[in-house]
Amino acid sequence: MTNWGFIGAGSIARSSLAPAVHRTRGSVLHTVAARDATRAAALEPHRVSTSYEQVIEDPDIDIVYICLHNSAHHQWVLHALDAGKHVLCEKPLGLSAHQSLDMARAAMRSQRLLVEAAWNRWHPLTRDLERLLTHDRIGTVHSAGAHFDWTPPGKDNYRRSQALGGGALLDLGCYTAGAVLGAFAWQRPHAVLADAPRTTPKEADLHTEAELHFPTGRAHLSVGFTGAMTQRLDVRGSAGRFRVDSDAFTPGARPARARISGPQGSEELTYPAIDAYQLMVADVAKAARGEPAYTVPLDQSIAVASTLDRIRLTTTRRAAGRPSKETP
Structure with a gap:
């Protein structure tokens, strides 16, 4: 079983990612953290939090999905990778190639998966x-x-x-x-x-x-x-x-x-x-478990x-x- 933790409960998380996790066999929406607990609860996770740190530090969570405004991606991706989590981050991965490369290097150091959620x-x-x-x-x-x-x-x-x-x-x-x-x-x-x-x-x-x-x-x-x-x-x-x-x-x-x-x-x-x-949720979960799966290559995210x-x-x-x- 793969446990997902969401940071942010915006429109994409609400309309697309949460339903996708609920429909994907072997994936569980464990915790959603948002500044507004009501918005987090609307995604129907097992747990609701108002603390992003709580999601990142929870040992039961395998993959952190980051759905915040674009300027917050870099900070929270690094935080999640440093905590040993696999990360799926909304696109754009970073505000610049420098930020994207910095995150890719952090993923390499932590030996964790980092994927840009370019779902198309x-x-x-x-x-x-x-x-x-x-x-x-x-x-x-x-x-x-x-x-x-x-x-x-x-x-x-x-x-x-x-x-x-x-x-x-x-x-x-x-x-x-x-x-x-x-x-x-x-x-x-x-x-x-x-x-x-x-x-x-x-x-x-x-x-x-x-x-x-x-x-x-x-x-x-x-x-x-x-x-x-x-x-x-x-x-x-x-x-x-x-x-x-x-x-x-x-x-x-x-x-x-x-x-x-x-x-x-x-x-x-x-x-x-x-x-x-x-399809994205299923493949990211498989890749996080070490199984063969397609994910967008980080070098392509950096090239974009x-x-x-x-x-x-x-x-x-x-x-x-x-x-x-x-x-x-």
Whole structure:
């Protein structure tokens, strides 16, 4: 039996992670800690706490899931790893590549599992694309486009605050940057152009666009909280094309569709409704027990964080009136 302890009882924990743990055989939601005990109790754990430390220090808990605002991830991941816990942390893993690398090193020191909860990476659609790229089904990739726009966050939502690690780039960029980096075999882009208009210096970005240059081609990504509600992915190679015209990153518990085309014609790939959160919970629990399982590689989480760093640096330069093209 694998006992889970949650730090935080926010919307994702409430709508997705807690139900996934309850539905996963061999996993138990042992304790949930939140500043508001009522919110913690709503997740139906065996125990409710208002102390994050109590979760981390409980010898009965095997895996700590961290569901706090983005700027709190680094501190509590390190605390949990130092206490000998395996950790599943909401995306983005850190506010920067430096933070993500620091956490990865802590996981190595403690010999514990650290996984970024990029749940879409467990969805069969995403796994299929990874397999198609690995088996060279579309040839050498020369262009990729990833676009993700969602509803504007509320006035007091942390996603509007730079200080709390908000913004479209950090919140949605994990999906789009991960997709285009994966399309280009996780190469480091050699140049980045980006733009992210802001209303005030303290406000987080509500829309960011970037172009990444790779040795074999270019990728364009855009993320936003404008309410356009678009999710598209288009990967083109020398021998074919893979595209998803809707729900490319968060199909949730709905059927999903993708299309692959090449010299032999076009084929629609269909995926039944599935709970990718439950797939993630099951695999993380297996990995924590030392069993074979898929988890997002930490070097890929760090690569995404590094790319987001470079995009953010480029937009900062542009806002300051300096050249907006960044190269290594």
